[in-house]
Amino acid sequence: MMKLRIRPQEISIGMEVGVLDMLTVIVPAHVDPHGINYVSELIMSRCRTEEIEYSAVGWDRFWKYFRRTWINIFPVDVWNVYGMDLGVVSRTNNPLERINRELNAAIAAPHPSIPAFVSTIDTLSRRYVQRLGDISNRRAVAPAHEEIELPVVVDL
Secondary structure, three states: HHOOOOOHHHHHHHOOOOOOHHHHHHOOOHHOOOOOHHHHHHHHHHHOOOOOOOHHHHHHHHHHHHHHHOOOOOOOHHHOOOOOOHHHOOOOOOOOOOOOHHHHHHHOOOOOOOOHHHHHHHHHHHHHHHHHHHHHHOOOOOOOOOOOOHHHHOOO
């Protein structure tokens, strides 16, 4: 957003709960244009309230990027959680983050040999498959997670 010349204060407003993330919880068919218009108006309104100059050109560029990427390339039904059981919703926008953390914890050397790397991946994979099997066969309980904080859905 900063590359689009949107000020940090405006970005902070957009990142508050109930602003940009609102697009993830409304009816998918309403995301474009109703949801985008709602969020855009909300950001403008908060900028006025906080006496922050609204970067109209920057936000226009952002919404063009958003439509090109998050409407056309990655359709709304891929990332919108409207009507989903929150227990099955991924807790991160990057599913590789967890495996990356586990790999970093398991591999002590910054540049392990190929056999050591493959062995570590094999061990982690086996452990993960075992854990899934234990949970599905009721030999173990899935770890508890904090409740996902989503914005309250508005009628558009």
